[in-house]
Amino acid sequence: MPAWPLRLWVDGWLVGVGTERGTGTERAAQTSQSGQYHSNGRPAAFPKARRLARAPQQDTDRGCGRGGARGTRAGARSGPPGRGGECRNARHPPQPRPEHPAPTRLRRRSCRASVMAAARQPQVGELLAEARRAFREEFGAEPELAVSAPGRVNLIGEHTDYNRGLVLPMALELVTVLVGSPRADGLVSLLTTSEDADEPRRLQFPLPTAQRSLEPGTPRWANYVKGVIQHYPAAPLPGFSAVVVSSVPLGGGLSSSAALEVATYTFLQQLCPAGRELVSKEGFRRARHVVGEIRRTAQAAAALSRGDYRAFGRLMVESHHSLRDDYEVSCPELDQLVEAALSAPGVYGSRMTGGGFGGCTVTLLEASTASQAMQHIQAQYSGTATFYLSQAADGAKVLHV
CATH class of the missing domain: 3.30.230.10 (Ribosomal Protein S5; domain 2)
Structure with missing residues (x-):
């Protein structure tokens, strides 16, 4: 006898109802929306599904051996549609019509099912x-x-x-x-x-x-x-x-x-900590900067390609903090310039650039606010700063004379 799978939602649970081969027993396998099933069809981490209802059984003690209703299986296969498989041979007494249709004639209908709650798992x-x-x-x-x-x-x-x-x-x-x-x-x-x-x-x-x-x-x-x-x-x-x-x-x-x-x-x-005796805290911080800077560079390139200057600026600031704290190549003057730039209007981001221990900072800002930002930075900086304004330009090329 073929199985008759049926799926339905009951109170937010997915219930699978099917008829087992060779029996009229319907079972329910329940799981949450993100559950997984064992290979035996039961949901993982949930108790075995209980029987919901027993499918009606036809009388298997009586019936015709020549095309009549000879029990559930034969009766379901023989006889004209709509008559429950009764035998038309006058020599055989008519069999009582089954109270319920055979499983092969099951039709979709509204149904209700009770679902067991998931078993409580220990914390x-x-x-x-x-x-x-x-x-x-x-x-x-x-x-x-x-x-x-x-x-x-x-x-x-x-x-x-x-x-x-x-x-x-x-x-x-x-x-x-x-x-x-x-x-x-x-x-x-x-x-x-x-x-x-x-x-x-x-x-x-x-x-x-x-x-x-x-x-x-x-x-x-x-x-x-x-x-x-x-x-x-x-x-x-x-x-x-x-x-x-x-x-x-x-x-x-x-x-x-x-x-x-x-x-x-x-x-x-x-x-037994692996490798901690070989790598000092200082060495770990240096490596963390390198790994993080590689990741930030890839993210910054993607942000720049889609025109997301705010994301690019945030990555610049993260880079400076990493150079300052993990790689330890910044200095108070560079840190002061970066902090002053970040408080200026129109600035997306700022960081030290170059080998460190002095030198330059690079700041990404709106072109229209450049003059105001330079004045703000100079006012905040304790020393004398030199500014260079530039847009992106071409690389090396051959010049014609």
């Missing part, structure tokens, strides 16, 4: 409390570190991430919490409280060495932790004990494995 604080309790019971002490990582739903952009495309994911309130503490014996001891995880739910293994790598095995959930440990850039890692608690449904398409990997990496960052 991060509740998961953390559960993880701490499990850690105390398993290891006899309080954990020293705690991290969390969310599940995610990809709103659009599927199978594009590894093809250098764009994705638009959204972090969910479903999270994985990992708590733990370092240990001195070079071992990793793990425990998960997830009932859906494969067995065993606790295991212990040694850290990888130059001669021995971590190999995947059982349980499968621990392989994600092993992979992060194996490729973590900081070495050597200390051993640790950890407990994993999660509200992200396993196998539901909400990145439960990725949440575990990210939580593990975040935990290892707290356990």
Whole structure:
């Protein structure tokens, strides 16, 4: 018997109603407008849909074996339309007309359905409390570190991430919490409280060495932790004990494995910060300016091409602040000139230009306000400023003599 899918909105919920093959049972699968479904058709992170109504069953004990109504399936296929599949052979007594039409003759009609509310998901604080309790019971002490990582739903952009495309994911309130503490014996001891995880739910293994790598095995959930440990850039890692608690449904398409990997990496960052001993705070600020200035330059070019001078001016100011605070190549005189320019009428933006430690500032302003702006800047500046007015000009070229 074919299924009869039907979709309808009930009180803001999307309800999918269908008839199962071989039965007359109608079920509802409900989800929020942005929900995802498991491969079995049920919505991820929601309880199994309950039965809404039982489709009417025809009498299967009586009927004609020669084209008459021989139960639900035969009766639905035989007989003239509009008569419920009755047999026209006079030798066979007429069968009572079914109270309801067979499923194959279902017509669209108004219907009402009750929808179960989504199951309440535990909050991060509740998961953390559960993880701490499990850690105390398993290891006899309080954990020293705690991290969390969310599940995610990809709103659009599927199978594009590894093809250098764009994705638009959204972090969910479903999270994985990992708590733990370092240990001195070079071992990793793990425990998960997830009932859906494969067995065993606790295991212990040694850290990888130059001669021995971590190999995947059982349980499968621990392989994600092993992979992060194996490729973590900081070495050597200390051993640790950890407990994993999660509200992200396993196998539901909400990145439960990725949440575990990210939580593990975040935990290892707290356990053994990668690279911080090699990069000082000063070096970090220098790198931050370079990365930010590259991004700002691309954004400024786009703003200039569309004639958005206000956006271009804001980026100029951000650039100066970065040169002043992160790269530290400005000086009080340049800072004073920039501040004076930004308070002048008609100015979009201003920044230091050149190598720094003195030199020039560049200011973008309305041409009609140039004279007024120069007077304002000179009045605000404690020294004597020299001004150069210029529009964009051509580059290098050959001159004819």
